[in-house]
Amino acid sequence: MALTYAIPDLHGRLDLxxxxxxxxxxxxxxxKFKIVTLGDYVDRGPESRQVIERLMGLKSSTLDLLCLKGNHEAMMWTTSRNLAELSWWLENGGDKTLASYGAVDDLKVIPSAHLNWIADLPLMYVDHQRVFVHAAVDPRIPLSKQNEQTLLWRRYPRGFAGGHGRRHVVHGHHADQKAPLVTQGKxxxxxxxxxxxxxxxxxFVDDQSGGAVEFLEVFGPPAALAKSD
Incomplete structure (x- = not known):
């Protein structure tokens, strides 16, 4: 029985x-198993750099790791390439990310290897039963036609319970302390x-349709008590 484990938004929490x-x-x-991380590795928490380095260096004979891009990685990359105002990123948690690199407002401290890794992150992973994505997919259009804005930024409207066709959608991005929030389609x-x-x-069981067969939980200190630099 092949399993896929989905890890949502970490936001600089290396401990988790x-x-x-x-x-x-x-x-x-x-x-052997697969892990799909759903993006948002950076910002808000104290150890964004360390989370990126851990994921970049993770190698195992039993583990197949697939890291997806989140909107916070997109903000980090866009700002670091001078395609957006620094203040936009800093106001959305980028200040904590830069602090993990030992800086306040100097983008040059971010290694090019980290930015290249972010640039190469896929936006979506699709298997026979499910779609894994950071934010959402538009159920009205084919998966091959989805746009980046939807995949990284969209929030499903309240009460929407569908997936994408016969596939169950697994996502993060829409923060809610009551998670996991499970409907028939997502x-x-x-x-x-x-x-x-x-x-x-x-x-998730790879050859079984629908949602998760089980949820695992990891506990660490809340943000006020979490390790900081």
């Missing part, structure tokens, strides 16, 4: 990422882990 990797490894009982995993200290991981 490490806890998730440990818990998933134990849960998989030595079998699952929102973003429980505001960076501030609550509670990270929800969805466990």
């Amino acid at each position: 990422l490490e806890g998730a990797l440990d818990l998933i490894t134990r849960h998989s009982s030595g079998q 699952t929102n995993l973003d429980g505001m882990a960076w501030i609550t200290g509670r990270l929800v991981i969805g466990v």
Whole structure:
């Protein structure tokens, strides 16, 4: 039974990422598995640089890792390439990211390898049963025609319960402390882990349709008590 584990918005919480990797490894009982991280590795929390470095360096004979792009990585990259005002990013948590690199407003401290990694992150992962994405997909148009604004920024309207055709959609981005929020067509995993200290991981059976068969939880200190630089 092949499993895929989905990890939502980490926002600089290296402690929760490490806890998730440990818990998933134990849960998989030595079998091969896939992890899909749903984006938003940076901003708000204290260890954005460290989260990126951990994901970039993660190698395992049993683990297949796929990291998706979130809107916060898009903001970081766009600002670092001088395509947006620095204040826009800083006001949305980028100040914490720069602090993790040891700077206040100097974008030159961000290694080009990190920016290249962000640039290459895919926007979506699709298997036979599900669509994994940071924010949302438009159910009215083919997956191949989805635009970046939707995939990175859109929030589903209140009460919308659908997926995309026969596929279940797994996403983060729409922060809600009540996560996981599950409907027939989609699952929102973003429980505001960076501030609550509670990270929800969805466990999906690759050849079984629908939502998660199980949810795992990792706990760390809430934001006021979390480790800071």
